[in-house]
Amino acid sequence: MFPNKKVQKIVGSRVLVEMKGDTNLLEGTLSTVDDYMNLHLVDTVEIVNGQKERSLKSVVLRGNNIILITPVDE
Amino acid sequence: MFPNKKVQKIVGSRVLVEMKGDTNLLEGTLSTVDDYMNLHLVDTVEIVNGQKERSLKSVVLRGNNIILITPVDE
Amino acid sequence: MFPNKKVQKIVGSRVLVEMKGDTNLLEGTLSTVDDYMNLHLVDTVEIVNGQKERSLKSVVLRGNNIILITPVDE
Amino acid sequence: MFPNKKVQKIVGSRVLVEMKGDTNLLEGTLSTVDDYMNLHLVDTVEIVNGQKERSLKSVVLRGNNIILITPVDE
Amino acid sequence: MFPNKKVQKIVGSRVLVEMKGDTNLLEGTLSTVDDYMNLHLVDTVEIVNGQKERSLKSVVLRGNNIILITPVDE
Amino acid sequence: MFPNKKVQKIVGSRVLVEMKGDTNLLEGTLSTVDDYMNLHLVDTVEIVNGQKERSLKSVVLRGNNIILITPVDE
Numbered sequence: 001m002f003p004n005k006k007v008q009k010i011v012g013s014r015v016l017v018e019m020k021g022d023t024n025l026l027e028g029t030l031s032t033v034d035d036y037m038n039l040h041l042v043d044t045v046e047i048v049n050g051q052k053e054r055s056l057k058s059v060v061l062r063g064n065n066i067i068l069i070t071p072v073d074e
Numbered sequence: 075m076f077p078n079k080k081v082q083k084i085v086g087s088r089v090l091v092e093m094k095g096d097t098n099l100l101e102g103t104l105s106t107v108d109d110y111m112n113l114h115l116v117d118t119v120e121i122v123n124g125q126k127e128r129s130l131k132s133v134v135l136r137g138n139n140i141i142l143i144t145p146v147d148e
Numbered sequence: 149m150f151p152n153k154k155v156q157k158i159v160g161s162r163v164l165v166e167m168k169g170d171t172n173l174l175e176g177t178l179s180t181v182d183d184y185m186n187l188h189l190v191d192t193v194e195i196v197n198g199q200k201e202r203s204l205k206s207v208v209l210r211g212n213n214i215i216l217i218t219p220v221d222e
Numbered sequence: 223m224f225p226n227k228k229v230q231k232i233v234g235s236r237v238l239v240e241m242k243g244d245t246n247l248l249e250g251t252l253s254t255v256d257d258y259m260n261l262h263l264v265d266t267v268e269i270v271n272g273q274k275e276r277s278l279k280s281v282v283l284r285g286n287n288i289i290l291i292t293p294v295d296e
Numbered sequence: 297m298f299p300n301k302k303v304q305k306i307v308g309s310r311v312l313v314e315m316k317g318d319t320n321l322l323e324g325t326l327s328t329v330d331d332y333m334n335l336h337l338v339d340t341v342e343i344v345n346g347q348k349e350r351s352l353k354s355v356v357l358r359g360n361n362i363i364l365i366t367p368v369d370e
Numbered sequence: 371m372f373p374n375k376k377v378q379k380i381v382g383s384r385v386l387v388e389m390k391g392d393t394n395l396l397e398g399t400l401s402t403v404d405d406y407m408n409l410h411l412v413d414t415v416e417i418v419n420g421q422k423e424r425s426l427k428s429v430v431l432r433g434n435n436i437i438l439i440t441p442v443d444e
Contacts, residue, residue: 001253003260003282020243020287021094021141031075037260037284038077038111044144060077060143062111065094067243069282070266095168095215105149112151112185118218134151134217136185139168169316169363179297186299186333192366208299208365210333213316223401225408225430242391242435259408259432289391291430292414317390317437327371334373334407340440356373356439358407361390 007033007069014072017041020065027052027072028059037063081107081143088146091115094139101126101146102133111137155181155217162220165189168213175200175220176207185211229255229291236294239263242287249274249294250281259285303329303365310368313337316361323348323368324355333359377403377439384442387411390435397422397442398429407433 001009007030015030017039025048028041039061046054075083081104089104091113099122102115113135120128149157155178163178165187173196176189187209194202223231229252237252239261247270250263261283268276297305303326311326313335321344324337335357342350371379377400385400387409395418398411409431416424 001262002256003254003262004256006254006262006280006282018243019141021092021098024243026142032077032080034076034078037282040075040077040080056142056144057147058080058145060080060111062137062140062142063284064138064286065141066284067241067287068248068278068284070278071280073279093215095166095172100216106151106154108150108152114149114151114154130216130218131221132154132219134155134185136211136214136216138212139215167363169314169320174364180299180302182298182300188297188299188302204364204366205369206302206367208303208333210359210362210364212360213363223410224404225402225410226404228402228410228428228430240391246391259430285432286434288432289389289435290396290426290432292426293428295427315437317388317394322438328373328376330372330374336371336373336376352438352440353443354376354441356377356407358433358436358438360434361437 004033004035004037007037010071015041016047016070016072017061018067019061020067024067026056026059026061028056034063037066037069039063039066039069078107078109078111081111084145089115090121090144090146091135092141093135094141098141100130100133100135102130108137111140111143113137113140113143152181152183152185155185158219163189164195164218164220165209166215167209168215172215174204174207174209176204182211185214185217187211187214187217226255226257226259229259232293237263238269238292238294239283240289241283242289246289248278248281248283250278256285259288259291261285261288261291300329300331300333303333306367311337312343312366312368313357314363315357316363320363322352322355322357324352330359333362333365335359335362335365374403374405374407377407380441385411386417386440386442387431388437389431390437394437396426396429396431398426404433407436407439409433409436409439
């Protein structure tokens with residue numbers, strides 16, 4: 001399964017996303033993804049030092065600044 | 075709703091945008107967005123350490139340097 | 149007005165441009181802009197700690213490394 | 223063999239991937255790769271200071287943030 | 297004159313190029329440039345703290361990692 | 371000679387490549403290059419503080435994270 005398809009398959013699940021920049025770790029429910037891996041997450045929280053810190057709710061992430069996407073084990 | 079559409083839907087609202095680089099947190103009214111997520115914000119302020127710091131008024135942001143976009147709760 | 153059009157509209161004006169990298173703040177007269185937001189500035193000065201520091205005169209800036217563009221109030 | 227083909231040829235093998243950002247070294251089994259060098263790794267571990275640290279299992283990596291890919295000698 | 301044309305016009309001249317990364321300031325004779333602003337410089341020297349430090353002779357620079365290009369006053 | 375052609379011409383030679391990220395200086399024999407300047411190097415060593423440090427053998431480098439490519443004088 002191609003990397004993009006792998007991401008599309010987990011729409012609706014909780015995901016952990018590492019970004020470039022200062023707010024670099026986010027956990028949210030993956031609402032949508034497009035061909036550039038731009039993501040729309042809902043119920044999003046920022047993770048700082050392993051703690052759920054700041055609630056960002058609905059967030060759009062720019063695909064080219066994503067380092068990695070991984071499903072959250074629940 | 076695809077990530078780009080989600081951003082288009084909040085045109086006219088206050089948004090918080092995290093950028094790469096030194097001026098990394100901006101709050102403004104989203105005036106326009108294009109397919110690359112380039113943004114035009116008006117009534118923009120730079121946020122430093124949680125404080126509204128510097129007024130930048132009309133600002134164009136390069137899409138590929140955007141980390142995340144989130145609506146401001148009002 | 150789309151972000152690109154907004155930049156085209158201020159050709160001929162003084163602009164402040166924040167870049168990625170070490171020379172990150174430049175003020176100059178916007179001579180031309182293309183679809184990638186590559187910019188040609190003339191009468192350019194580098195701003196360091198709020199001071200006009202180094203004169204760079206004619207400078208070409210690579211669009212993808214631009215963080216933000218804002219008109220200078222005069 | 224072109225760089226992309228070289229990566230396709232090692233699908234199914236253990237690879238070491240250096241990324242930009244904080245989680246910058248990952249070892250995993252290369253499951254799939256696309257034309258942008260987006261990767262899907264399984265059985266992935268994060269390497270910190272030469273130690274296998276954090277298990278991330280299934281991970282999608284954004285191609286443009288990959289620095290290098292090298293096969294793991296086994 | 298569009299930014300790309302401005303760069304093409306100074307082929308054959310000495311230019312100063314600021315790059316992202318550690319070797320960030322280079323002075324060389326601009327040999328060729330393509331549409332992505334990839335550059336080929338000859339007689340190149342790396343500038344560190346304003347001093348000509350390391351001779352790199354023939355160097356290819358990746359356009360997307362260029363911050364700015366400016367002609368050297370001679 | 372365009373920058374891309376210049377790189378194609380040195381296929382088979384030893385090259386020094388500066389990358390973004392932590393493993394930023396690599397010396398290897400250039401095996402292949404594509405239009406995005408993705409590179410496949412063989413007999414690669416990582417250079418740290420001017421010393422040949424870590425042998426990486428066969429390595430694929432993502433073109434957009436290359437700062438510069440220069441032939442090694444031998």
